[in-house]
Amino acid sequence: MPKMAPLEEGYMVIPEKPGEPCQLLGSYSKAAKKSFFPIRKLCPITSEPVETVKLSPEGVLYSWSFIQMPKMGSRQKVEGGGYGVGQIDLPEGVRIQAPIDGKMGDWKIGMKMRLAPNPVVTDEDGTQYCGFKFIPVKEN
Amino acid sequence: MNRDVYVIGVGMHRFSKDFIPKRDLYFTAGMDALKDAGVKFRDVGALYNGYIGGGMTEGIGFAKDLGLTGVPVTHVENASATGSTAFREAVWAVSGGQTDVAMALGYDDMRMMGNPIARPPSGKKRLPSMENIMLPAGFFAMWAQRRMHENGTTVETFAKVAAKNWNHGRHNPMAQRRADHVVTAEEVLAADMVAYPHTAMMACASGAGAACAIVATGEWAKKHANGRPMIKVLASQAQSEHYSDGHIFMGAVVGPSYSTEITGKLAYEEAGVGPKDLSFVHVHDAFPIEELMYYELLGICGPGEGDRLINDGDTAIGGRIPFSPDGGLIARGHPGGPTGLAQVWDATRQLRGEQGKFQVEGARTGLVHMMGAGSICVVHILQRA
Numbered sequence: 047m048p049k050m051a052p053l054e055e056g057y058m059v060i061p062e063k064p065g066e067p068c069q070l071l072g073s074y075s076k077a078a079k080k081s082f083f084p085i086r087k088l089c090p091i092t093s094e095p096v097e098t099v100k101l102s103p104e105g106v107l108y109s110w111s112f113i114q115m116p117k118m119g120s121r122q123k124v125e126g127g128g129y130g131v132g133q134i135d136l137p138e139g140v141r142i143q144a145p146i147d148g149k150m151g152d153w154k155i156g157m158k159m160r161l162a163p164n165p166v167v168t169d170e171d172g173t174q175y176c177g178f179k180f181i182p183v184k185e186n
Numbered sequence: 187m188n189r190d191v192y193v194i195g196v197g198m199h200r201f202s203k204d205f206i207p208k209r210d211l212y213f214t215a216g217m218d219a220l221k222d223a224g225v226k227f228r229d230v231g232a233l234y235n236g237y238i239g240g241g242m243t244e245g246i247g248f249a250k251d252l253g254l255t256g257v258p259v260t261h262v263e264n265a266s267a268t269g270s271t272a273f274r275e276a277v278w279a280v281s282g283g284q285t286d287v288a289m290a291l292g293y294d295d296m297r298m299m300g301n302p303i304a305r306p307p308s309g310k311k312r313l314p315s316m317e318n319i320m321l322p323a324g325f326f327a328m329w330a331q332r333r334m335h336e337n338g339t340t341v342e343t344f345a346k347v348a349a350k351n352w353n354h355g356r357h358n359p360m361a362q363r364r365a366d367h368v369v370t371a372e373e374v375l376a377a378d379m380v381a382y383p384h385t386a387m388m389a390c391a392s393g394a395g396a397a398c399a400i401v402a403t404g405e406w407a408k409k410h411a412n413g414r415p416m417i418k419v420l421a422s423q424a425q426s427e428h429y430s431d432g433h434i435f436m437g438a439v440v441g442p443s444y445s446t447e448i449t450g451k452l453a454y455e456e457a458g459v460g461p462k463d464l465s466f467v468h469v470h471d472a473f474p475i476e477e478l479m480y481y482e483l484l485g486i487c488g489p490g491e492g493d494r495l496i497n498d499g500d501t502a503i504g505g506r507i508p509f510s511p512d513g514g515l516i517a518r519g520h521p522g523g524p525t526g527l528a529q530v531w532d533a534t535r536q537l538r539g540e541q542g543k544f545q546v547e548g549a550r551t552g553l554v555h556m557m558g559a560g561s562i563c564v565v566h567i568l569q570r571a
Contacts, residue, residue: 053315057316082435083435083436084316090429091429108332108432109332109335110331112379114381115380131381133328139432141432143436155335
């Protein structure tokens with residue numbers, strides 16, 4: 047398995063051992079009793095200090111779309127005709143925007159979604175630099 | 187406001203998909219506004235340049251074409267609300283007594299804007315930033331999708347909003363998109379999909395352009411009215427984000443929709459008018475979902491009633507309260523920096539009764555609204571004095 051690293055530090059934890067969940071890093075404000083993503087310097091409601099926390103790797107799809115135009119910073123058409131994007135509500139009350147796996151017809155508001163690393167670029171030493179995405183969870 | 191402020195001149199370079207040198211865009215809009223106002227550049231006591239995509243103090247270089255008068259120049263950037271913010275700064279410069287005449291000039295080419303880049307820990311490669319994950323089109327499409335889920339809004343309703351604005355833009359000489367026929371909702375729906383449920387004909391026109399407004403005291407406005415009605419700035423309000431549950435902090439376009447509600451209320455309060463007093467409204471209609479939501483958030487109708495407004499034709503020219511009478515971002519276009527000033531251009535000329543085939547009859551009070559990256563909302567209310 048290739049080595050994976052976040053595109054930027056401070057957003058997510060990619061576990062080295064397979065099977066462990068990838069998790070986003072957020073902030074928790076004791077004063078406001080609320081969580082935020084990404085990490086805040088201070089609580090945006092009370093301006094009190096916050097602590098860094100790992101957020102739940104699973105959430106619920108709040109909304110979605112399928113984009114059929116070039117990705118940010120590119121003029122090239124996307125392979126496969128497009129890509130999914132979604133807003134996912136985590137149990138901590140945090141809403142995340144991210145690419146989502148799948149194709150038109152795969153997504154339904156309210157469905158369960160799971161966080162995963164999203165390789166963007168492979169470096170010369172083989173390291174895959176990753177953003178994050180969500181994958182629909184198949185329910186039995 | 188400490189002193190009354192009036193719009194005494196407006197000017198534009200047509201918004202276009204052609205690649206036009208920015209220096210030419212700037213000069214054309216600036217000279218057009220100076221001519222419209224009947225003042226000289228040396229009369230301008232403060233200049234606010236608005237652009238998103240240019241280099242460091244690029245605008246001050248272009249301003250040299252208007253003259254070397256020593257005028258203080260400030261550069262303003264607030265994403266899509268850049269022009270509106272430059273206008274607001276000019277209004278406050280006059281209101282606060284800094285100068286009697288101020289100019290706001292926005293120019294840009296939306297297709298030539300950069301993207302943030304992050305450097306990976308190894309420093310070996312330049313990578314896209316983690317913050318740079320979502321196109322504005324995706325954000326607005328998800329807003330639309332949620333609206334469909336919660337309110338039963340249909341794609342046909344979105345298409346009707348876009349068709350209306352395409353048809354408003356048909357007669358605007360400054361519009362980027364000027365259809366040679368009446369655009370139907372069916373035609374809008376048949377266009378290529380951009381981000382479901384939005385098609386290419388629902389997306390704002392991305393191109394180049396410039397727009398300019400000159401504001402002044404009542405004394406200057408009276409002196410330079412030249413037989414035309416004076417256009418007073420009744421309200422100038424701006425708000426960045428307030429926290430709400432489900433707040434999104436990360437992405438190219440974020441921020442809660444109710445920023446518009448808060449800023450609109452502040453503007454109504456300052457102006458001493460309400461939604462029922464408005465003759466027309468300009469909004470950040472980059473996609474139809476926005477215009478639909480702003481009907482409700484600006485108090486033109488109640489929550490969930492926006493669909494009825496578009497289906498009944500209330501927001502078309504000739505209807506109860508026309509939205510985007512010049513075509514809006516969808517047809518007139520959205521180069522970036524000048525977009526909010528193009529709204530002021532149309533609002534001023536609508537209130538003077540100068541817009542010919544796209545004139546809102548009897549226009550007396552107009553509201554102009556812009557969002558910048560979903561994070562800053564700017565609202566002005568103008569009135570024929």
